[in-house]
Amino acid sequence: MNFIGIDLGTTSIKAAVFDETGRRLALRSVEYTLDTGTPGFVEFPAGWYVDIRRELIDSLAAEYPVAALAVDSQGETLVLADGEGTPLCPAVNWTDIRAVTEAGMIEEKFGRRRVYEVTGQPEITGGWPASKLLWFGRNRPDIFSRTKKIFLLEDWIIYKLCGAFVSEPTLQSSTIYFDIRRRCWWDEMLDFIGVSRSMLPEIVPCGSIVGKYNGILVVTGALDQIAGSLGGRGRVAGEP
16 A cells, blocks of 8 residues: 655645555655745745646556555645635745734734734744735735635645645644634634634644545645654654
8 A cells, every 4th residue: 555745845846655664665846936026925826736736646646556645735825715716816925924014913913922822823923824814804805805715735735636625733833823722713813814714624633534536535734844843753763
């Protein structure tokens, strides 16, 4: 039995096939360039993420029998979509800093201590999804008013692979609208940035089977840094 692990980084997507012992059978990657044409903005066409992922998965699955796949990704990158899951604008990369003013508004409202106590984040920046969503509400109401689904990147790929609108706690931990103690949405922050729970995915544990893609089980992964630390732990311990 073989498995595909997929990592979506800032400028490349990697996919590897592993057998049951953890031995890597294949590794492929595709690099891409982000759009930085507008100062402070860092974007990428949301559909291209999906196209690249499918290309890698399909090519590997054509050569190896694959039972399941799991996705890990960079944190904070946002995809805003309508009720059918169609993107309303390019994906907003985690390095995008357009929402500095909005980050200040959040800090003034809640204070760093309160945000830290609920979300575990020690600072409030323009890179956090809460800041960016507040920016869209204030600066692009034409997009924000039509937004029915809010994805982070792992969520977006899973949705497009199998139709499940789900996420997992590690990925949401840096949004600053996720309560890491209660493992649920922080309603007070959602109210402030103008987001309803219906716009956000269901939270399920890491490693949950959530659907199928071409007969392959689709499993929730983790934030890339968490996944990397687990992989590093295995290597230190002498595991494959």
